[in-house]
């Protein structure tokens with residue numbers, strides 16, 4: 744079964760507690776549970792993580808090399824700032840899907856720039872927690888159409 748890392752960046756652990764008008768009412772744990780459920784349905788082994796640290800996010804992306812068939816990433820604020828995240832993502836050869844709960848293009852101008860998009864197969868934004876399910880469905884389809892053998896499968 745292909746492993747998919749679902750990586751989440753800073754402050755997403757606060758979901759469900761503040762700013763529901765922007766990010767919705769789901770907690771990150773509820774989103775994680777939804778991803779695991781979707782993974783069971785699609786035959787994907789989901790590794791779901793969140794960190795507030797840029798270095799830890801980079802380390803997890805490096806871990807995904809050789810461990811994961813695909814990456815779903817909501818790098819949160821690091822999306823707009825982190826060349827380190829971009830460089831790590833460039834080293835990952837499988838498909839990458841970028842997810843955002845909100846639609847950054849409807850918000851402040853600085854959110855329109857993404858250091859993840861240049862290496863992503865696609866971007867899903869503005870659909871709240873549903874975006875994670877859509878991202879996993881896209882990943883499953885990409886892996887079906889374009890199976891890779893360089894990653895570990897269990």
Ligand code: CA2
Pocket residue numbers: 753754755757758759760761762766817818819820821822842843844845846847854
């Ligand atoms: O819409 C998204 O998913 C974002 O990646 C969320 C980031 C933001 O910097 C990006 O521009 C778009 C921020 C996540 C912060 O999450 C919070 C949740 C509840 C309360 C406070 C922050």
